[in-house]
Amino acid sequence: MKTRNGTFYLLMVPVLLWLLMLLVIPHLDMFFRSFRFETDDGLMVFSLNNYLSFFEDKIYWLTFVKTAVYSIGVTFLAFVVTFPVAFYLTKVVAKKYSSFMVLLLLIPIWIGELVTIYGWMILLSDNGVINNFLIRIGLIDTPIVMLYNNFSMTIGLLYMSMLFMIIPMMSALESLDDSLIEAASDLGASKWTIFRQIIIPYTTPGIASGGIIVFMLIIGDYVAPNILGGKSSLWFTEQIYNKFLATFNWNEGAAFGFLLLMLSSTIIWIALKLTGQKLERVGS
Amino acid sequence: MSYVLEIKNVTKKFGDFTAVDSVSFDVDDGGFFSILGGSGCGKTTLLRMIAGFEKETEGELFIRGESMKGIPPEKRAVNIVFQNLALFPMMNVEKNVAFGLQRQKIPKADTQRRVTEMLERVGLVGFEKKRVTDLSGGQRQRVAIARSLVLKPSILLLDEPLGALDRKLREHMKIELKILQKEIGTTFIYITHDQSEALVMSDKVAVMNEGRFEQLDTPKNLYKNPQTSFVAGFVGESNEFDVVNYSDGQLTTQNGCKLVKPGIDFKPKKLFMRPEAFILNPSDDLEGVEQISMKIKAILFDGSNTKISAIINQSNDTVLISLPQNAQFEDLQEGDNLQVGIHRDDLKCYQD
Numbered sequence: 001m002k003t004r005n006g007t008f009y010l011l012m013v014p015v016l017l018w019l020l021m022l023l024v025i026p027h028l029d030m031f032f033r034s035f036r037f038e039t040d041d042g043l044m045v046f047s048l049n050n051y052l053s054f055f056e057d058k059i060y061w062l063t064f065v066k067t068a069v070y071s072i073g074v075t076f077l078a079f080v081v082t083f084p085v086a087f088y089l090t091k092v093v094a095k096k097y098s099s100f101m102v103l104l105l106l107i108p109i110w111i112g113e114l115v116t117i118y119g120w121m122i123l124l125s126d127n128g129v130i131n132n133f134l135i136r137i138g139l140i141d142t143p144i145v146m147l148y149n150n151f152s153m154t155i156g157l158l159y160m161s162m163l164f165m166i167i168p169m170m171s172a173l174e175s176l177d178d179s180l181i182e183a184a185s186d187l188g189a190s191k192w193t194i195f196r197q198i199i200i201p202y203t204t205p206g207i208a209s210g211g212i213i214v215f216m217l218i219i220g221d222y223v224a225p226n227i228l229g230g231k232s233s234l235w236f237t238e239q240i241y242n243k244f245l246a247t248f249n250w251n252e253g254a255a256f257g258f259l260l261l262m263l264s265s266t267i268i269w270i271a272l273k274l275t276g277q278k279l280e281r282v283g284s
Numbered sequence: 285m286s287y288v289l290e291i292k293n294v295t296k297k298f299g300d301f302t303a304v305d306s307v308s309f310d311v312d313d314g315g316f317f318s319i320l321g322g323s324g325c326g327k328t329t330l331l332r333m334i335a336g337f338e339k340e341t342e343g344e345l346f347i348r349g350e351s352m353k354g355i356p357p358e359k360r361a362v363n364i365v366f367q368n369l370a371l372f373p374m375m376n377v378e379k380n381v382a383f384g385l386q387r388q389k390i391p392k393a394d395t396q397r398r399v400t401e402m403l404e405r406v407g408l409v410g411f412e413k414k415r416v417t418d419l420s421g422g423q424r425q426r427v428a429i430a431r432s433l434v435l436k437p438s439i440l441l442l443d444e445p446l447g448a449l450d451r452k453l454r455e456h457m458k459i460e461l462k463i464l465q466k467e468i469g470t471t472f473i474y475i476t477h478d479q480s481e482a483l484v485m486s487d488k489v490a491v492m493n494e495g496r497f498e499q500l501d502t503p504k505n506l507y508k509n510p511q512t513s514f515v516a517g518f519v520g521e522s523n524e525f526d527v528v529n530y531s532d533g534q535l536t537t538q539n540g541c542k543l544v545k546p547g548i549d550f551k552p553k554k555l556f557m558r559p560e561a562f563i564l565n566p567s568d569d570l571e572g573v574e575q576i577s578m579k580i581k582a583i584l585f586d587g588s589n590t591k592i593s594a595i596i597n598q599s600n601d602t603v604l605i606s607l608p609q610n611a612q613f614e615d616l617q618e619g620d621n622l623q624v625g626i627h628r629d630d631l632k633c634y635q636d
Binding site: 177179180182183184185186187188189190193197198201202 | 358359362367368370372373374387388432435
């Protein structure tokens with residue numbers, strides 16, 4: 001047993017302060033707020049009304065389910081898009097080039113989400129780069145509507161989150177010994193079998209931790225759905241935003257916030273169960 | 285006699301570097317064949333070409349008479365046990381062993397039976413459900429061998445699989461591997477840098493150096509009659525001397541030790557003498573024996589492998605001499621004068 005001296009407790013102070021002031025207190029405040037309800041005579045009482053209002057209006061429900069489905073979908077897309085890239089960077093390209101390429105991949109993060117999203121608007125709008133190009137080469141006559149719908153929102157969410165998938169996946173792939181792939185091939189496995197039976201199971205912890213980060217970023221994102229999604233694609237964070245800043249109903253906003261927290265935690269819990277992962281292992 | 289593997293003028297180049305330089309040899313069916321060489325001699329590259337992971341730059345190889353040109357590893361009747369074993373960490377013992385059979389779409393019951401049989405054979409009954417990461421080094425070794433052998437390959441390739449084990453276990457696995465090979469009769473091609481592994485286990489050993497085979501022979505011949513100075517120096521222990529002059533049947537080493545060895549028809553450059561070739565205190569009238577007088581510098585006690593380090597009076601060369609552990613030489617001391625003899629046949633001379 002190690003003896004714990006003054007330094008140990010001193011070094012623990014920042015951690016405890018962080019947890020207490022940035023996590024515990026705000027969440028507790030939100031939690032209590034979410035059960036507070038102002039009666040007609042202006043009295044604050046304990047009630048479940050804030051949560052009930054969520055079930056009363058269909059639009060909340062729809063947004064909630066849509067947010068969940070899209071978040072899962074975009075997370076999966078992020079995996080599909082980034083896996084070949086991660087594989088290429090770790091297993092195909094020489095080490096000295098791969099670190100430079102990773103640096104290049106990170107550039108959009110330096111710029112910031114808002115700017116990259118405006119960049120996408122330039123690309124996707126009716127008289128934007130892509131439509132102009134397609135008209136110029138004669139493939140279409142009238143611009144395709146690509147902006148302010150679910151398509152553009154998906155692209156925005158994918159673009160801002162997929163880098164967070166690449167990094168954990170790359171570290172998982174890096175630890176995968178090439179001889180495992182060779183051994184499988186030597187034992188008669190086709191490329192597809194190697195991918196399915198060796199590479200995927202081996203990198204599942206990496207995929208899971210990348211998936212959790214990406215999923216959290218997406219489900220809690222506000223900018224991409226709001227700007228690229230337009231009016232037709234509602235996102236649950238927008239509902240929360242409206243509660244707080246449009247109708248100034250903080251109590252209901254807090255309840256909605258908790259619903260979102262429960263939603264994301266439940267989905268992650270189910271995903272971990274389905275893939276047989278443990279949170280401690282994925283988190284490390 | 286049919287050969288299970290024929291290698292014809294195989295060359296492998298990596299850029300300007302020639303890893304394997306026009307090697308040709310045949311391997312008898314059912315034998316234990318070793319390729320022995322230091323690191324970077326090209327033995328691993330050769331093995332990887334047989335398995336199909338590297339493509340030969342020139343030449344061709346045949347397995348059971350069939351050309352392997354353009355045939356990928358998964359289609360070759362050859363399996364490999366990797367240096368680091370490359371067991372699949374996310375599968376248990378049983379699934380590791382069954383992996384290859386499942387790829388061949390063999391019925392479940394058959395797969396199960398063959399896996400059980402194979403695990404019995406390597407002594408791993410009761411370990412079916414264990415994670416491979418929970419096994420000891422020797423057990424992991426056996427899983428790797430079982431995983432390959434269960435497919436009944438024409439040839440099992442082993443890439444220094446004992447390298448990572450501790451000495452005791454390595455000695456044990458050496459014997460186990462040899463017995464296993466005799467029992468099942470599959471051809472083993474074993475590559476190693478450890479001469480004792482190669483000598484103990486093999487029927488035939490090829491000594492490889494700088495991409496070429498120096499000598500392909502039985503272990504006994506390799507030890508008794510090395511064909512080149514590299515083999516003489518690499519296989520077993522030897523005292524090595526540079527020869528500066530050879531005239532009238534007399535060798536002169538660099539430091540001036542003179543030894544009579546008639547009948548050499550080339551200009552010798554190197555002289556090798558095995559430590560156990562020396563006769564301690566020989567009688568004067570022995571035929572064909574060179575007598576050398578020396579002084580004992582140190583006695584290097586190592587059980588049955590004990591040696592004397594001695595200085596030749598004539599030339600100040602240091603030689604190692606095996607010291608039999610019997611009562612006859614028990615009273616030898618450091619600083620004693622010592623008369624030794626060596627049979628002229630045991631003076632091995634080479635041109636390079």
